[in-house]
Amino acid sequence: MLKIDFHDETNSIDEAFIDLIDRVLTFAAEKEGIVGENEISVTFVNNSKIQELNRNYRQKDTPTDVLSFPMLEFGEEAMEFQDEELPRMLGDVVISVDKAEEQAEEYRHSLEREFSFLALHSLLHLLGYDHMDEQDEKNMFARQEDILNEFGLERS
Template identity: 40%
Template sequence: MIFCVEKEVEAEFDFDLESVAKLVCEAVLESENCPEEVEVNMLITDDDGIWEMNREFRDVNRPTDVLSFPNVEYDEPGNFDVFKGNQRNDILNPDTGKIYFGDIVINVNRVKSQALEYGHSEKREFAFLTAHSMLHLCGYDHMEEEEAKVMEEKQSRILDNLGITRD
């Protein structure tokens, strides 16, 4: 996996953001049996930065915790047959020859506040948001109750397997 993190803001955490993010992203790809190397970009921002993006791209005028911008359109979640089809050239980065999977945007303010609210570590919250977003990049959603249940189970299993639990 090619993984790139850009920080719009500085944030103090007792863990390394980049290594935790990469670990979680790789775990999601492995759990979904992704057959190819992919590229993922992550942007670390704050309330103002994510509010602007939420307004611009989703027409939602408030900050949020995480945004996902998938570059791949799936026939069904987690079905990577699209990598083999005619769409392949549209999702391939010509500079690297890898599938450009998508972008993740994480709000550090929400990582901190939601960790407090939910009573777990900031590392757990950051890892959860990363896993959640990666599952969106794999085509999963949570608009319907059954979809939400599938995503929640996958998120929990991935984080449990990594030992990133709700201390």
């Protein structure tokens, strides 16, 4: 099970977006075989705040669309989820509402799909996926597309 704590620092996110992202991430967690009690937080911010976080944590002084802050360490092996008594905190997701709006327009798809893509992308990072090399990038982006398509959020 995945418990998601949402925080909207922009006071602009409609409850329907929160519900959609909750459903997409819960669906993705099931597809990824996550069992037991697991938690993440999803925070919506503006470009100024995400630029500050990007500068402080990644030494990149520009706004970005989404940041992931994993709480778990991953080795060479895929992470296995087992039922445990205590909830496991997977990490934090921070989404720039400004960037999501820009990218939805740029890629000519709905804001719903963009928010869902960014949240899913970040969840996969929390689960150990990355895109540091070409093969990892292909695997991660294919997984994202598969999950979004199966959920019913195909590219328009």
